[in-house]
Amino acid sequence: MGISIDRREISIILTILRRDRLSIFGIAVAAVFIVTSIAVRIFGNGLVPYDPTQVNMMVAFQAPSFQHFFGTDNLGRDIFSRCVIAAPIDAEIGFSIVVISVLIGTILGSCSGYIGGKVDETFMRITDVFIAVPTLVLAVVVAVALGPGVEHVIEANLVGWWPVYARLARAGALSLKESQFIEAAKVAGISRFRIILKHILPNNISPILVYATLDIGNAILYASVLSYLGLGAQPPQAEWGRMVYDGQVYLVNGWWISIIPGLVIFAVALAFNLLGDALRDAFDPRYRKL
Amino acid sequence: MSNMGLLRLEGIVTHFPAKGAMFYSETGALVTGKTIHAVDGVDLSLDRNTTLGIVGESGCGKTTLARTILLLIKPTSGRLYFEGREITNLSYADLAKIRPNLQMIFQDPFSSLDPRMRAKDVIAEPLTVVTNDREKVKKRVLEVFEQVGLHADQLNRFPNEFSGGQRQRIAIARALATRPKLVILDEPTSALDASIQAQILNLLLEIQEEYKVSYLFISHNVGVVRHMSDRIAVMYLGKVVEEGPVGDLMSKPRHPYTAALISSIPKPNPKARGEMAEIRGETPSPINPPSGCRYHTRCPFATNLCSDKEPQLQELESGHHVACHYPLET
Amino acid sequence: MTNAVLEVHDLSVVFETFEGRYNALNNINVTINQSEVIGLVGESGCGKSTLALAVMGLLPRPHAKIPSGSITFKGKNLLSFTEKEMEQIRGTDISMIFQEPLTSLDPLFTIGDQLSETIQIKLQRAGENVRWNSGKVKTEVLNWMKRVGLADPESAMERYPHEFSGGMRQRVMIAMALAAEPRLMLADEPTSALDVTTQVQILRLVKSLVSQVKASVLFISHDLAVVAQIADRVAVMYAGMMVEEASVHEIFENPLHPYTQALLASFPKEEEVKKSKLVSIPGSVPNIAHIPPGCPFHPRCSFAKDICSTTRPELRENSPGHRVACVLYDKS
Numbered sequence: 001m002g003i004s005i006d007r008r009e010i011s012i013i014l015t016i017l018r019r020d021r022l023s024i025f026g027i028a029v030a031a032v033f034i035v036t037s038i039a040v041r042i043f044g045n046g047l048v049p050y051d052p053t054q055v056n057m058m059v060a061f062q063a064p065s066f067q068h069f070f071g072t073d074n075l076g077r078d079i080f081s082r083c084v085i086a087a088p089i090d091a092e093i094g095f096s097i098v099v100i101s102v103l104i105g106t107i108l109g110s111c112s113g114y115i116g117g118k119v120d121e122t123f124m125r126i127t128d129v130f131i132a133v134p135t136l137v138l139a140v141v142v143a144v145a146l147g148p149g150v151e152h153v154i155e156a157n158l159v160g161w162w163p164v165y166a167r168l169a170r171a172g173a174l175s176l177k178e179s180q181f182i183e184a185a186k187v188a189g190i191s192r193f194r195i196i197l198k199h200i201l202p203n204n205i206s207p208i209l210v211y212a213t214l215d216i217g218n219a220i221l222y223a224s225v226l227s228y229l230g231l232g233a234q235p236p237q238a239e240w241g242r243m244v245y246d247g248q249v250y251l252v253n254g255w256w257i258s259i260i261p262g263l264v265i266f267a268v269a270l271a272f273n274l275l276g277d278a279l280r281d282a283f284d285p286r287y288r289k290l
Numbered sequence: 291m292s293n294m295g296l297l298r299l300e301g302i303v304t305h306f307p308a309k310g311a312m313f314y315s316e317t318g319a320l321v322t323g324k325t326i327h328a329v330d331g332v333d334l335s336l337d338r339n340t341t342l343g344i345v346g347e348s349g350c351g352k353t354t355l356a357r358t359i360l361l362l363i364k365p366t367s368g369r370l371y372f373e374g375r376e377i378t379n380l381s382y383a384d385l386a387k388i389r390p391n392l393q394m395i396f397q398d399p400f401s402s403l404d405p406r407m408r409a410k411d412v413i414a415e416p417l418t419v420v421t422n423d424r425e426k427v428k429k430r431v432l433e434v435f436e437q438v439g440l441h442a443d444q445l446n447r448f449p450n451e452f453s454g455g456q457r458q459r460i461a462i463a464r465a466l467a468t469r470p471k472l473v474i475l476d477e478p479t480s481a482l483d484a485s486i487q488a489q490i491l492n493l494l495l496e497i498q499e500e501y502k503v504s505y506l507f508i509s510h511n512v513g514v515v516r517h518m519s520d521r522i523a524v525m526y527l528g529k530v531v532e533e534g535p536v537g538d539l540m541s542k543p544r545h546p547y548t549a550a551l552i553s554s555i556p557k558p559n560p561k562a563r564g565e566m567a568e569i570r571g572e573t574p575s576p577i578n579p580p581s582g583c584r585y586h587t588r589c590p591f592a593t594n595l596c597s598d599k600e601p602q603l604q605e606l607e608s609g610h611h612v613a614c615h616y617p618l619e620t
Numbered sequence: 621m622t623n624a625v626l627e628v629h630d631l632s633v634v635f636e637t638f639e640g641r642y643n644a645l646n647n648i649n650v651t652i653n654q655s656e657v658i659g660l661v662g663e664s665g666c667g668k669s670t671l672a673l674a675v676m677g678l679l680p681r682p683h684a685k686i687p688s689g690s691i692t693f694k695g696k697n698l699l700s701f702t703e704k705e706m707e708q709i710r711g712t713d714i715s716m717i718f719q720e721p722l723t724s725l726d727p728l729f730t731i732g733d734q735l736s737e738t739i740q741i742k743l744q745r746a747g748e749n750v751r752w753n754s755g756k757v758k759t760e761v762l763n764w765m766k767r768v769g770l771a772d773p774e775s776a777m778e779r780y781p782h783e784f785s786g787g788m789r790q791r792v793m794i795a796m797a798l799a800a801e802p803r804l805m806l807a808d809e810p811t812s813a814l815d816v817t818t819q820v821q822i823l824r825l826v827k828s829l830v831s832q833v834k835a836s837v838l839f840i841s842h843d844l845a846v847v848a849q850i851a852d853r854v855a856v857m858y859a860g861m862m863v864e865e866a867s868v869h870e871i872f873e874n875p876l877h878p879y880t881q882a883l884l885a886s887f888p889k890e891e892e893v894k895k896s897k898l899v900s901i902p903g904s905v906p907n908i909a910h911i912p913p914g915c916p917f918h919p920r921c922s923f924a925k926d927i928c929s930t931t932r933p934e935l936r937e938n939s940p941g942h943r944v945a946c947v948l949y950d951k952s
Binding site: 455487491492511555558561 | 663664785786787788815816817818819820821823824842843844845846848849851868869872882883884886887888895897898899900901902904905907
């Protein structure tokens, strides 16, 4: 199931990642995204050329130029600065959703798959319910119920997100369960709990890691959509999805106000998708035979 | 005498639901049924410091038998005694107390070790059930690692850094860490190259000398089993058809199947080509075992009695048991 | 010389993978004659399967490279054939059977269909334009199924591979491989996954059918005893190199190469003292990535000399029909 991660493995993975131009793009953009997010949290507004909340009607509706890389919006705010400042919000939302889903889903799914029987059946029916409802619809409903705010966006998405990891982990546990080294652990008298913790979970990681990386892009996308719909981050806090919504009415004479934040969302989501794809190839034993 | 034995099986039966299995036998008949009669009534006993070899081909139930003895599967009926005490219905937790004395070495050295654990942790694992003393564990791991012929500086490596033979040595070290009284070996050398097989078999013999441990040695390779065992039991379709001291059984087999099995072994001698006896047909499926004596469909000496009545294991000479209505003359 | 069906001359195969460059085969020379069964024996990594794949043109591209050598079949060098030309040959002039028939038979087609395909191709090449479901083809299919010992061929034809046992599937494979009456059949460990009692049946079957069809066989196995039952000549390989080649009787009565001798010695003997130590070869088979320089066997050889670690010995004729690659027998 999993490939042991040791130094030789890591160098092989890095080499594969280096070779593919798309994956380089993915890594680059993702890296810029993460670094920017961290930097904004540390340095705050000092990082950007303009105060993101500063209204200045004199410079409103300026197209992208040297002074304003992404142009200005209807209130004269520098869109580039707003985009940069907004980065950590989506980063936090995206990573939180995925990381927490991975934790909850992997543990529950691994246990369910390993224990099997009625426990597993019941658990499967529960996840079925969640998976049956389209994630976005579910997230919107929960977000509306909880009210606006970033934490609520995270929670709303978590509801629909964790079952996928639970399924993945369960599938991995089901096949690992039959392995001879698991039988060997049973023969050694190891408790079921320890078997799950020390044998099932570590060997289940690879496919989950790959999927999670792909998923961060999706999570960011969903977070933006929720903000676009008015849930999540509230003005005057800058947030990409919100910016897309706010700029819609000005598409004719100020296309950059809406389109550019949209492109940023697209680029970041794409980057994580490409990165996840490349990771999956890197882990695939057949690909490596080359 | 067998009350003092290490391991005793009484009427062990292990059946599995057939789950819709369906295929065609070589006579063209459709084979389908509700149950796989993997092990269908086995009595065996094993003393201290001896090796009992179990020999048989696919479908004979030897692997299921091994897993039943270890209680990885619960027998459908029958009783299991270890060191005089019945263990058939022990809970997982109670069994854990016995495990240090009853260990197993698996067939495939590539999948019987957790790929994410270092060699030293693999070997330490069974010890953690016995003691919490880290120092003691560390000492013992090193000791047994070197006993199986590996170097201490390899302790930190992962399984995929070792060759097949070396991995099997790690598996042996793991099985011995707790100084068990009985080790079950399920085809321990079948997945290894011929030149390594001999090394591993020699190692197993040395260890038995040193630890005075009993082996239950399961294999389809009669030559190897013969070399390692004091007694041999031959299994066919879930039952023991012959059992006895290895010298007697091998030179004077009394059951027609045993005789055919022994003569089917290819000898490394081109002049002996004509000597291999050919048994008719193939082993029937354990889903629908033949009536009476299970071997009667392929036995050249079968009569009506054989298809009607199932023969029981009877003692012919001292210690040599056969289940056959017409045991071969010597 | 004109009797030769296949001539492998100085063949070397290299795999270029991510993790490095592996020498899978080094200067292999072997000839298979008409109606001859050659047993190719060796342990893991010795290159025996690679040799078979090279003959069939089935080496993984682009990772496999053939820096030198030729494979001559029917007067032509197979290595220079295009893929299309190889397709013409596979299954008809040269066929192959594998260890696990379940993976080599198409699960979606009945065995009757699969056999019909082979027979149709054979008949077409003989000039008869028949359809695969014609009566003539069907008769031959039934004929072949009887010949390989499948009971009730009429209904067996309608069944799918997974409905048969291992031994029966192997019989189907043999029928498919021989129905086209090839000049050469490659058999890669065909009995290794079978019970020993089934193995006897299959070996007898192969031997009798092959002589009826007048095909030659390259029989690959890790088990010298199995090879003893069926081969006319035996070639022993180790770590990509051929170390000894002789008639089957010579190999067993007079093994020359230390590796061959050690392999023979490691069989448990019938008459020996029970539970005595087996003769074993110290060390382990080298990893294909780390083949020792000089003679690859030298680290494990009890007769190794200094020169063995630097110079790779060549396969030389020691006595008529008996070749060995070892410095111990260098008459110079």
